[in-house]
Every structure is written in C-alpha cells, then in structure tokens.
Amino acid sequence: MSQSLFEPVPSGTIVTPQGFQAAGLHCGLKKTERNDLGVIVCSVPAAAAAVYTTNLFQAAPLQVTRQSLVNGTLRAVVVNSGNANACTGQQGEQDAYTMRAQTASQLGLAEDEVAVASTGVIGELLKMDCVTAGIAQLPVAIGNQPEHAEEFCQAILTTDLVKKEICVAVQVNGQQVHIAGAAKGSGMIHPNMATMLAFMTTDAVISGEHLQQLLRETTDQTFNMITVDGDTSTNDMLVAMASGLAEHEALTPGHPDWKAFAAGFRHVCEHLAKSIARDGEGATKLVEVVVNGAISDLSARAIAKTVIGSSLVKSAMFGADANWGRIIAAVGRAGEPVNVDTVNIRLGDIVVLTGSRPVPFDEEAALKYLQGDTVQIVVDLHYGEGQALAWGCDLTYDYVRINAAYRT
C-alpha cells in the first residue's frame, strides 16, 4: 500500500492516540524483576475488536475477553506475562474472571469493560496473590507519557529480545488520526511459553463492527502470514480499541478516507508482524516470501505459508544457501494448483529458476545477498492473479538450543 496515505510517527506509542493511558509493573510472576503485569486504559468507552487463536485449547483469558467484547466496546485491557493461564481448568477461568473484576474495581469500570490477556507457562495456576497485589498498584502507575507505554511494552514480553511498538498518523476529514500498536514475540518461544499478543489503539471514530471487519481482513494478510515454527499457541490474541476522540465523521468503508485509515491500520499490523518474525526464536534474519500469479490470493497465501514454514528452506536461509530445489519442492507440496512448467524463482534480484528450469546464477552474489539480515524469496507461478506475502525467519542452532533446553 502507498506509504503516502499515512505518516510514521517516530516517537509515537500506544498512548499517542487521544484518550489512552498505560502502565506496567513487576508483580512477581516472572522470576526476574522484569515487568509482568500491564494495562491499557481508555478515558471513554472505546469501540473494540479482537481476533483469537484458532487452537482448540484456548486459554481462560480468551473466553473472558470474548465475553467483555460482546457489546463491542472496552475501557481497558489487563495483561500478565510469565503464566499463560492455559490448561488450568475451572480454577483458571475463575482466576481470569477475578483479574477482570479486580482491574475493573481498581479503575472504577464495569467488569465487561475490561479485557484480559495472559502469556507464559502452560498448565500452571496463576499466583493470584501476586496478581491481586499488582492490580492494586496499577492506578498510581498509569499515565499517558512515553515511559508509561514503555513500561507496558516491557510487561508483555516473555523471551522476546526487543519490544515491538509503532505509531502512524493518517488524515481523516483533514484531521490527524493516530493508529498505534504493541506486540510480543512469536513462536512458542520458550518451553511452554505462549505466542503472540498484540494491542492496538486509535483515536479514530469507527464502530466496533467496522473495526472488527477491518481487523479480520488485515490480520489475515499480516499476523496470520507469519510463522516461526508453525506451532499455534493457546493464547494468541489481538485487541484493538478506538477512542473516537478525533471526532471526525465516523469511518465506514464508504468514507473517503477509509482507504488511508485502512492503509495505516495495515501498516501497523504488518510492522508488528514482521518485527515478531524477525525476533523469532534463534532467528538471525527476516525472511519474506512473495508469491505472485497464483489462481487466487487464498491459494497464494497457502503456497507462501508452505515455503516460509519449510524447515529445509529455513535451514538453507540460515546457511545462506541459494537452495531453490527446496523452495520449488515446498511449492509443489502446498496442495494448490500450479503449472509445473511456468514457475520463476528469485532470491532478491537474483533469478535462480525460470519456467521451472534452473538458471545459471552468480553463487557468490547469492551467498552475499542471503547473508544479509533480510532475505526475500519471490515465486512467480504465472497461473493466475493471486498474490500473497508471508514472513518468517531462519532455522538456527539457537532455535534448537532454546527449545531443547529442559524446562527451568
């Protein structure tokens, strides 16, 4: 999408959009002193939308958040890291409801105005004494300054190496609207640690219904197009809140600035998704797979995800090996229609396959390109108009080290 439709806000955070405050602190769920409890609060009822993991074993907080979202609005979302509150049975559900009730009373909100998210170890009960004490400290910790956003971003990380945050500005009815987001790392990174959490804030005026529709469409092309190890966690959740304080004419698909808002919204999602892929467990580089000419976009997505998910392709990327044989083999097993005689493959600008036949290429140049920190694999099928982008990372010794380590 055209960059000109929106502007990056370099110093922007999740509290840049009007009406939002945040906090983060250490309540004792993580063994180290790192933050493990955070909250985002909106000064008014925010139109809200969310998407959840497709894993059948969904953690307790997801059910609580679903319930809070029934009426399409939220005032706050409370998050803990260090414990996923997954596979914890009725006690786990009770604990998630208690988190919601305590946060609501501390912030003077109704229970169903609060969403709950958790990430961490599966199968252990939450230390509710820590959680309760932490929630009691939230009101004094809350603020709308960059440091408050920073504390929140730290509070949702598990074994992520870097925080993931972004803010952009778009013009709606000539008025500046902000869209911001924060996320935590992908892959069930640490033994039993859960996957992706993401939170988006905006001061745009938009109904929960339209926000949900936009979120669904956008996540299918961004967060749902990344993979680190193909394992879908029990805790994935993305919550978006729109305060509406920008006070422009409500955004709908028919609004003249809908395209600009959608572009900014997508950019925020894509940036967070790519940041998660690049920070995947043990990763040394971001790998982007582009599939063009598939029979449909859906088909292109399936093929792109098969290539980005191939352990052999990922290992080759780690080894900076221009191993197109693995790429075309992955394309061929994706279960999608392909003309086996018309496939072109490029690594960046280096053409390695044309009409499904090998092309002599400069191995040195390929090695140099693949040793970079961002690698693009482009597959042109010449079969239809379907396109897709997928992002992932390389498969490294560190991935095995991290995941073979005995739980501690």
Added chain:
Amino acid sequence: MSQSLFEPVPSGTIVTPQGFQAAGLHCGLKKTERNDLGVIVCSVPAAAAAVYTTNLFQAAPLQVTRQSLVNGTLRAVVVNSGNANACTGQQGEQDAYTMRAQTASQLGLAEDEVAVASTGVIGELLKMDCVTAGIAQLPVAIGNQPEHAEEFCQAILTTDLVKKEICVAVQVNGQQVHIAGAAKGSGMIHPNMATMLAFMTTDAVISGEHLQQLLRETTDQTFNMITVDGDTSTNDMLVAMASGLAEHEALTPGHPDWKAFAAGFRHVCEHLAKSIARDGEGATKLVEVVVNGAISDLSARAIAKTVIGSSLVKSAMFGADANWGRIIAAVGRAGEPVNVDTVNIRLGDIVVLTGSRPVPFDEEAALKYLQGDTVQIVVDLHYGEGQALAWGCDLTYDYVRINAAYRT
C-alpha cells in the same frame, strides 16, 4: 497385527523371494567410490504395483515408471543415486527413457517391463555417459546371493547412515511365501537430495490389481505416516513386485491366508518406514506417536502427523523434555475435532495429562525415559474410535548443521 501371522527371516534379503536377482555398482554419479547404480530383476513377469510422491513437481523417472506399470507387470527396476533427474525438463525425460531402454536391451527385456527410479541432486542433468557405461556392466554383476542384494542396497543410499532391508515369511496354502523390502533414507536429507525410495519383492501369487490395492492401503498406514521435516520430495517412489513362483492359489482379499500375507506385507513396510524415521537427518532417536479415541482413523492420522511434525515437540524430544504443553498445543491446531476436556497424554507409561489437566509426574523418570533411543507419545482423545500410529525423529543441532551446510 499379530506377529504370529508371519515369521522374520533374519538373513533374508530382497533376493530371497523366488525369481529375484539384484546388482549394484559404482558408475560415477557419486563423487566417492560408493555404489550409485542398481537393479532388481525378476526371472518371470512379476505382478507389479507402485505409489509415488504427491509433490506436483515429479521427477522424470516417475513418469517413465508409471508408463511401464500400465499393464500391471514388471521384469526389472533400475535405480541411480547421486542425481534425482528432477526439474530437468525434456532432456531429463529423454534421459529417463534412455535409462529404461538401455537396461531393457542389456537384460533382454521389453522397455515397458522396466521401471526407473532416481535420487540425488535436483536440477542437474544426468551424466548419461556414466549411466550408460554402468548399465552395460549390470548383466555380469547380477546374482541372487545376499552379496548381490547388499550391493543393491548400497547403490540406493544417499546420506543414509545405515541400509534398510527386511524379509519375512508367511504361510499361504501351507506353502512358504517370502516378502522382502529395501529402502533409502527419508527427509530431503542433504541439500537438494531427494526423499524416500523403497522396493519390495515377493514370490507370492497375486494380481497387480490386488497388489496395488494392498500397497495403497498399507503405505497410508506406514510410509505415509512418517515425517522427518515435513518436506515431501519430488522423487518418492515405492515399487513392489510379485513373481508368483510360490505357486499357491492366487491371493485375493477372500483368500484364507490374505490376512497373514497382508500382515507380513505391512510388517515389511512398517519396519522400513520406522528405519527411515530413526535414520532421519541428525536424528538421535525414533519418536512414535499413538493417537487413540479420535472421531475416525483419518482424523487420528491428521492429529498424529501434526504432533510428530511439530518442531517444538521434536526439539523437546531432543532435549528429553516432558513438554506436554507442546503436545496438546499441536493436537489443538491439527484442525480435527477434539473434546478439549477429555485428553490424556502419556510418555511411555508416564502419565502427564488426564482430562486435559496436568498430572504430577516423576520428572527424573520422564527424563530417563525420554533419553532413550525410542520414545512413545500416547494421546487418548476419548472422542471416538479412530486410531493412528505415526513415526518421526527428534530435531537436533545436526539437522540444522546438515541442512544449513552450503551445497558442495
């Protein structure tokens, strides 16, 4: 299946069944002096059946073999390693047909009595001078002694560490019938090396049609239930030949000894499949996943394959980590119906999950069990009657080392 239906033949080989001879030699396709060309010959037209890779990019030899199998009989199968003859275009097809024609004339057979198989580097043309010279030497190299089978088994290996061969005997109409098989390693083990080749011989009397039916059913439960890295090669092929020289009443599903023959046939396939999984790239152990209580056998297979294919589960097995959270997460993303409250998980005899809830277990005992060279993961869904077995291996540093190595 009951072991008593058949007997292992410890010293048996693929030439133990009446009518079969074999040969293997070095023709120059492999850089080292290892064998890279082999043939199995039958003294009479053998009822034949085959299954092929589902990868859309199928290597040239598969098309040639399909053509030879149209009439359901074969006299010989010629195999080369060191070059997959895949993604090689019309020249590759021509080369595969030439291999067939030369083998036929050297052995005094009709062209359509010969099947062709290849495994090795993708995208390079066969050195036909080497192949032609090698085929010319085959007649003198052929024999029905164990050493001839050994030469053949060596000729089909790529980076396999050990040869895979087995023979069993079953009683049909009170007469001894042999079923034997040989295979090469799984996983696109070496950069651009192709996956599984398997060859089966028997002196049973059975039609090509019934052999094909039995082969299809059996491979779905054996070879199609193993994974090393989830990457399906362009060259997978299994060819079975029945000489009929045991001269018993022809085997059909209605034959009183069909069950015994099918059991022996399955044992040969299962043994080869498990040998391939255990010898997967970088593997330190065989992992067996048992799924019980799924809504159907198909559903059980999908779940078993998702668990055995999970990089996180495979890494945990390498680390001897009783990480049930990853196992249940894999079950939950398999896309199959599951009751999220009734799942039990065992590691060998060590129960770690009951009714989808964690059970305290002896971590020391679990560590000791998971450090063994064969590990069994048992998932009981309590949802239906569906069952499945799947085999794989652990994900190790060596897997990454082997596959990140720059092609040489």
